[in-house]
Amino acid sequence: MITSIRLANFKNFADETLRVGPFTVMVGANASGKSNIRDAFRFLHGIGRGYTLAEIVGGKYGAGGQIEWAGIRGGVDEIIRFNQPSLLLQVGVEDFTYTIRVGRDEDRDGAFQVKEESLKLSATRIYSTQPERGNLQSLRPGDGELLLHWDRGITPREINTYVKVRADQPGITQFQRKERAPDKHRPSTDRVIQVLGNMRFLDLNPQRMREPAFPGQTVLGDRGEYLPTVLQAICEDSQRKETLVEWMRELTPMDVRDFEFPTDPSGRVHLVFLEANDRRVSAYAASDGTLRFLAMLTVLLGPDPDGLYFFEEIDNGIHPARQWLLLELIEKQTAKRGIQVVTTTHSPDLLTMMNDETFKNTSVVSRLEDADDAIIRPVAKLPRAGELRKSQGLGNLLSGGWMEDVLAFTEGYDEEVGS
Ligand SMILES: Nc1ncnc2c1ncn2[C@@H]1O[C@H](COP(=O)(O)OP(=O)(O)O)[C@@H](O)[C@H]1O
Ligand SMILES: [Mg+2]
Incomplete structure (x- = not known):
């Protein structure tokens, strides 16, 4: 479970922290930096997948040239905040804090290099x-290398309390592979790698969801590919199927009663x-909104859910009157199954209908006038937010630009006091 993420000199954030809960919602004007936060999550996910920095940022291709991992938007030139030498990401994973600072190695064509890294448990x-x-102070890493130090244990006496790793890859995925690394830390590094590696970034595309799929593809693709076979696998468990159909029935006026999975001559489902x-209505004739909702149902109700799901603009294609259902689904499933969902939204209705827990984990991302940088603030912490939410509804506050107005006042005021 991820509890927070701090972005310093990452894209348009000077130094900001997003509080992350079971269900985290981000609002904010266009180009305020919401997708940049997604990029930060992807960066951390790339670390969890064991990639090098060049791969995380630039992308990784398989042997046949097919893309295994798309790099970060903007690539090498735009990931560090403009005019800064390095970026820092810090993530809270349960009681762990993992920190990494990445900059360029000027001796190696400006390639990315870890400048600083640490993992703490409380x-x-x-x-x-x-x-x-107590550690060897005089030791210096060689060119392109990094030394990872741990504290000397009392018993048994450890003499060499460091390992040497490559500086072009995060140390966390190299540390325990070193023979000399202490086994006592393995559960910690493994846990953090597991959580970071367990994220999905879904960018659902109804056209892709309509396409038939070959049997055996039971994990939904990032665009929603393989929906027929993923759904078919879920429907093999009668209880899961019943729950799924119930949610569908509530969503659609067309009243889905059941699913069928005919196979065509080429073997596709x-x-x-x-x-x-x-x-009978085929997926080709089904509405975009229905398909999107169905895809979200499969990930939230399906077996073996991933740890964290990032959905951009979750309300996309879903009628306002039905958004409460989607909200209820996510609030229920995240609370029940330990899944985390992070989303961005521009929907006032979604904001108005969210429960108190989700409200606590809703943040606004905003660029103040005349400022290039963006700030991230929990909406619940804005002055009178709780009270106004009750009297006017959070959605109205969003549409009326209240959040930005309050921030312009409070943040501007802070600066004056400070100077
Ligand atoms: N390296 C960078 N340094 C400073 N600002 C950046 C950098 N990269 C992107 N930005 C800013 O981030 C903006 C895009 O933010 P984005 O997260 O896509 O917005 P949205 O909130 O709409 O998702 C750009 O318009 C640009 O101003
Ligand atoms: Mg965006």
Whole structure:
């Protein structure tokens, strides 16, 4: 479970922290930086997948040239905040704090290099690129290398309390592979890698969801590919199927009663909806909103969910009157299954209908007038937010530009006091 993410000199954030809950909602004007936060999550995910910095930022291709991992938007030239030498990301994972600072190695064509890295469990250091007292202070890493130090244990006496790793890849995925690394830290590094590696970034595309799929593809693609076979697998469990159909029935006026999965001569599985009046409607004829909702249902109700799902603009294609259902689904499933969902939205209705827990985990991303940088603030912490939410509804506050107005006042005021 991720609890927070701090972005310093990352894209348009000087130094800001997003609080992350079971269900995290981000609002904010266009180009305020919401997708940049998504990029930060992707960066961390790339670390969890064991990639090098060049791969995380620039992309990774398989042997046949097919894309295994798309790089970060903007690529190498635009990931660090303009005119800054390095970026820093810090993520809270349960009681762990993982920090990484990345800059350029001027001796190597400006390639990305880890400048600083550490993993802590509460206040206790697990490893760090900074030697601490008792460690060998005079030791210097070689060119393109990084030394990861851990504290000397009392018993048994450890003599060499560092390992040497490559500086062009985050140390966390190299540390425990070193023979000399202490086994006692393995559960910690493994846990953090597992959480970071367990994220999905879904960018659903109804056209892709309509396409038939070959049997065996039971994990939904990032664009929603393989929906027919993913759904078919879920429907094999009668209880799961029942829950899924119930949610569908609530969503659509067309009243889905059942699903069918006919196979075509090439062996591909198609998706067909059986409606209440016994009419069959193929996925080709189903509405975009229905398909999007169905895809979200499969990930939230399906077996073996991933840790964290990032959905951009979750309300996209879903009628306002139905958004409460989507909200209820996410609020329920995140609370129940330990799944995390992070989303951006421009929907006032969604904001108005959210429960108190989701409200606590809603943040506004904003660029103040005349400022290039953006700030991230929990909406609940804005003056009178709770009270105004009750009297006017959070959606009205969003549409009326209240959040930006309050921030312009409070943040501007802070600066004056400080100077
Ligand atoms: N390296 C960078 N340094 C400073 N600002 C950046 C950098 N990269 C992108 N930006 C800013 O971020 C904006 C895009 O933010 P984005 O997250 O896509 O917005 P949205 O909130 O609409 O998702 C750009 O318009 C640009 O001003
Ligand atoms: Mg965006």
